[in-house]
Amino acid sequence: MFQNIAERKGEMKKARKIFLIVAAAFVVIMLGIGIYGYSYITSALKPMNPDSEETVEIEIPLGSGVTTIATILEDNQLVKDAKIFKYYAKFKNESQFQAGTYDLSQAMTLDELIESLKSGKLYREPLFTITYNEGWTVEQIAERVAEKTTHTAEDFLAKVDDPAYIQELAAKYPTLINPEEMLAENVRHPLEGYLYPATYPYYEENPPLTVIIEQMLEETNKYVVQYQEAIAAIEDINTAHKFLTFASLLEKEATAATDRATIASVFYNRFDEGMPLQTDPTVLYALGEHKDRVLYSDLEVDNPYNTYKNQGLPPGPIATPGTASMEAALSPSKTEYLFFLADKDGKNYFAKTYEEHQQNVAKYIDTQYE
Missing domain, CATH: 3.30.1490.480 (Endolytic murein transglycosylase)
Structure with missing residues (x-):
């Protein structure tokens, strides 16, 4: 009898041991499944490839x-x-x-x-953004890039002025980029006026210069493609280069109170009359400096961009035009004005004759400096 009891106790111990082993194995398996499941779900909730740019x-x-x-x-x-x-x-x-x-x-x-x-559109949270203002030159854009990224202004300018890069861009943007016009002898910066002013998102800490430049070109290209037929129909600005050049003049002449469409009409009227455009911002661009007032001596600067000394448009844009200036270039007001000026508050005064213009100068400009 005692032997039977001992045998039963031994069997119970074995059963308990087997049960514990099975239970432990089950716990390990379930824990493994849980860890794997958590890991799989966590992985599935993340981007497939955080570094992908395609x-x-x-x-x-x-x-x-x-x-x-x-x-x-x-x-x-x-x-x-x-x-x-x-x-x-x-x-x-x-x-x-x-x-x-x-x-x-x-x-x-x-x-x-x-x-x-x-x-219905691509949405991603950018790491940072950069704002480029309307009316900026490519040199000002270069400075902003240098402030916000590890690229230097010199590196940016070297890239946008690189003839080989301009040729590459021509293949990507055939409607917008014309190397023959942009790389002409007297053009200061080939991509001046081509880098659309806006706020741009960036999805990597140090985006390549090509990404920065071509984001802006993409936006300008959209407008040029959209306006392509209208541009070609206007003899004086019938290429993308001339169109952006003309629009840049409007942008630099513009203030908060400026009627771009009316200024555009003045420029077109001057084309028709065979008169030089005589716009002060081109003189400042020729001088390479900002001034509150252009002096008569400044008008004599010998430079292809000086529209007081040279007939027609300057060799290229002098700044980045915004949408309003582009649209004004294509839809000018119908006027007979040949002259205009802005007072210190940015209000414009237009005149049909030189005599009327001189009266406006005496009334609204000379009195400001007395």
Whole structure:
């Protein structure tokens, strides 16, 4: 009997040991599954490739639900797991997605993908932004780039003035870039006036100069392509280079109270009369300095950009024109004015004759300096 009891105790110990081993193995397996699952889900919630600079074009068909969209994203390697994207979108209560063609990036987070698919445009949180103002010269843009990035102003200017780079850009932007005009002997900076003024987002800590430059060119190119037929129809500004040059004159003459369209009409009237444009900002650009008032002696500077000494447009733009100046160049007012001036408050006074103009000078300009 005692032997039977001992044998039973031994069997119970073995059973308990086996149970503990099985239980421990189960816990280890479940823990492993949990760690793997947590790791997998965490990974699936992150961008596929945070360093990617390329975009992938996808098509979201009309009427697509979140399940279909999630599958399209996974098939194009924009998300790791379609189910996780689907449940994440549902958890965030996101469902109003738009059909269409999208250029998305593997560097985008799930929130950025969702925002893009909701808004109908590419959305990413930039690391930083840089604002370039209307009317700035390429040298001022270079200084701003140097302030905000590790690039020097000298490096920026060397890039935008590089003839080989201009030739490369001509292949990318054939409507906008004409090396023959831009690399002409008297042009100071080939890309002067071509770098559209706006606030631009950047998605890497130190974007290459080509990215910085071509973001601005992309915007200018959009307008030039849009206005291409209208530009070609105006004899005096019938190329992109001439158009941007003309628009830059309007930009530099403009103040808060300036009517660009009326100033544009003055310039076109002067073309028709065979008169020089005689605009002070071109003199300042020729001098390479800013002045509150252009002196009569300044008007004699021997420089191709001086429109007092040279007929027609200067060799190239003198600043970056904004949209308002571009549109004024294409839609000038209908006037007979040949002269204008601005007083110290920026208000413009126009005249049809030189005699009227001299009266305005005496009344609104000379009295300011008495």
